[in-house]
Amino acid sequence: MFIDFSQYEVKAPKIKAYKCQACGAIYYPAPKVCSQCHARRDPVTGKGWETFDLEGLCTLLTWTRAWNLPEGYTKKYLLFGIVQFENGLRASGRLEVENPVIGMKLNATVIESDERPGKPVKVFVFK
Ligand SMILES: [Zn+2]
Incomplete structure (x- = not known):
């Protein structure tokens, strides 16, 4: 018997960067405007601009520990970090390492976070 698993495939969420x-x-x-060549990006059509997934290897630039989380969180605190990707882009997101050290190498993934009220949002998770 053949079981079609494709219907169970969950597409991993991605966050897009722009080129x-x-x-x-x-x-x-x-x-809105390219700071290098002043080309405009139409926020609706995005014409003249490519997108690509921002993910993978990155370096921790700085981090912070947030206490006193809003109601609904089950953790005492969350770690947040700012990283730099190998292509030079920077992003902030949740940090899931025991002892963060500035300059450490991390791997960026994206999750759909529905911990907060309202629609789920895509957030970076650095591990
Ligand atoms: Zn440009």
Whole structure:
């Protein structure tokens, strides 16, 4: 008997970075105007700009521990970090390591976070 597993496939959430097609400059989050060549990015059509998944190897630039989380969180605190990806882009997100050290290598993944009230949002998780 053949079981089709494809229907159970869960697509991993991704966060997009942006690339100006005119000059190749990359951005996250998306700018309105390319700071290198001043090409405009139409926020609706995104014409002239490519997107790509921002993920993978990154370096921890700084981090902080947030206490007193809003009601609904089951943890005492959360760690947040700012990282730099190998392509130079920077992003902030949740840090899931025991003892963060600035400069340490991390791997960035994306989760759909529904811990907060409202719609789930995509957040970076650095491990
Ligand atoms: Zn440009």
